Amino acid sequence: MQESASTAIDMYRLIALVNRVREDDALAAELDAVWKRPDLQQMIDERTRVVVDADLQALQHTVNALNVASGGGPQPYASVPSTRKAISIYADGIFDLMHSGHFNAIRQARAMGDRLVVGVVSDEEALQTKGIRPIYTEQERGELVSGCKWVDDVMVGTPYAVDMAFLEKTGCDYVAHGDDFAPCADGSDCYAEPRAAGRLKIFKRTEGISTTRLVSRLLMAAENMKEESPTLEPPTSPTTSTHYVDWSLNSDRASKQSLMSTRRLMQFINQGRKPQPGDTIVYVDGSFDIFHVGHLRFLQQAKATHGTFLLVGLYDDSTVAAVKGVGFPVMNLLERTLNVLAMKVVDEVLIGAPRKVSEYLIRTYDIHVVVGGSILDELSLGKQPGTDTDDPYAVAKKLGIYRTIDMRCGGEEGDEPILTFRDIIRRIVDNRMALLSSIGQRQKKEDGHYAKTTGPAATHKVQEL
Incomplete structure (x- = not known):
């Protein structure tokens, strides 16, 4: 504990020294001149400057926390000056x-x-x-x-x-x-x-996710749906789907798919945004499997129409499987989480959200509005009769905070709904033969890249940013 306190004091002194230099006009001008030296610019590139800037800012956050804890106020941070043009x-x-x-x-x-x-x-x-x-x-x-x-x-x-x-x-x-x-x-x-x-x-190309594998999973989903949805007619001609799908899912690379780390999760979270006083918190939930434009429009409309802070709940894999049936989800929970986090309209994600929106959930996250869509993308595709019959939004409706967004293109009765997961499956079925013929080529290309960039025989490695 004593060593930790000493380290904190040293950090405080370092930041205080930097701030004193910046507050002194003469010293600040001298520091700026040093940063502008051509020879220094050649040795220290902009990426290094950004790293230094980030380190100093992290130290400043620590000092601010110490100041607040001792009854003081946070100090403003002045970034390391940059003289280059925007890239x-x-x-x-x-x-x-x-x-x-x-x-x-x-x-x-x-x-x-x-x-x-x-x-x-x-x-x-x-x-x-x-x-x-x-x-x-x-x-x-x-x-x-x-x-x-x-x-x-x-x-x-x-x-x-x-x-x-x-x-x-x-x-x-x-x-x-x-x-x-x-x-x-x-x-x-x-x-x-x-x-x-x-x-x-x-x-660096991202390992752990592959369009080829997603196509394979979707082809399997289409196979599973042909008996469960008479509106989705598969082609009658024989195919080699089993061969290609098995190759994609069971090859050596399959074990290297879906890799996830806390570092990757933090990269996608970035700095995030916390609810502020006066925010209206909107909650939406679902599987958001194979993120598509229908999902995006729904999220954008939910936030624009009903609030200022968007919290998205993502069902876990077992819940999605129970709701949608065999072969789902196509993407696992962490893959789906990253996709939703990448959207600028999303403020926070609840990972592994419960299927039913309870009063406990509403109170815990101070949710003001719960939003659902008029065209459900989460309709059961293989659910057993008599299961999951309770309304998952019953509590929100009882509290008077449930709202529905019209998911048709024009918002009028008879208009076509915007893109849904079923539409994607229909397109997969329509393009099935072409997709099957391309899987082998895609797989060979991905295997070649993997052999080139990973493992002891790798000849070309790029560090991820």
């Missing part, structure tokens, strides 16, 4: 069936600069390059990307290959991409020109 980053992708790997790539790209422009590859370009049309349209993919909290601007319908002429058109200084090779339809490097010009930044 704009361009990052692109197809971003179909968006998952935490996509969002982590966007997060890392944003960390490389001060502003991030994300390009969403057009449907036609994706078809020509990948040989398959995306499940989500380019407009839906663009809307999802724009909802991500690390994105400043979005360009929809961009080319798959990025040359210098296009990079200049974006107004960005650099293009960022993962450490996996991105080939054009002819096998050439999609980023050859920016790479040659020294304007390509590389971040």
Whole structure:
């Protein structure tokens, strides 16, 4: 305890010294001049400056806590001065069936600069390059990307290959991409020109999540649904779905999927926001499995219409399985948590939320409004008759705090509902043959990248930001 107190005092003295320097105009000017020295700028890049700035700010938070505990007030923090111009980053992708790997790539790209422009590859370009049309349209993919909290601007319908002429058109200084090779339809490097010009930044591709595996899981979900939903007719022609799905789910890489750490969770939480006095806390819940534009619109409308602080409850995997049936959830709880945390409209996530909204839950989180949708995306797909018959929102309705959002496109009776999970399954069924033929190619590419970047034989490693 004595050693801990001594360390805290030393930290306090260090911050106090820094603050005294900044309060002295002459010393502050001298410090600023040192930071502007060209030779120092060459030795200490901006990334180091940011790290130093973050360390000092963390120390300042500690000092503020000590000041408050002793009856004083917090001291303002002045960041380490920067003289460089703002850096704009361009990052692109197809971003179909968006998952935490996509969002982590966007997060890392944003960390490389001060502003991030994300390009969403057009449907036609994706078809020509990948040989398959995306499940989500380019407009839906663009809307999802724009909802991500690390994105400043979005360009929809961009080319798959990025040359210098296009990079200049974006107004960005650099293009960022993962450490996996991105080939054009002819096998050439999609980023050859920016790479040659020294304007390509590389971040680490996210392990533990794969579009290929998600497609495999969705194909299995479609198989499970064909007897449970007569409106979803599978193709009658024989396929090799079992072979490809087994390969994806049971290969050596399958054991390396869905990796999660507290560090990754904290990266997505970032600094977060706590409810403030005067906030109206809105609670919504669900599985949010395979996060789609219908989810995003629902969350945005719930917050915009009913409150100022959005708390999202995510059911655990066993609850989703009980509600939806065999093969669900497609994404596990932690994967779904990261997807929801990546949305700028979300303030906080309740991980493993109960199916029924109890009075205890409402009081504990000081919830003012509970919101549900008129078109439920959580409808049972394989639930046994007679199970889960109680209204999960009965308490909220009794308290008079339950509200419903109309989930139809125009909000009028007869209008088509916005995208739901069932719509995704229908698209999967319609594109099943093309998806199956692409799984093998995707799997080989992912296995090749994994062999290249991990393990004792790895020849190319990139540190994650």
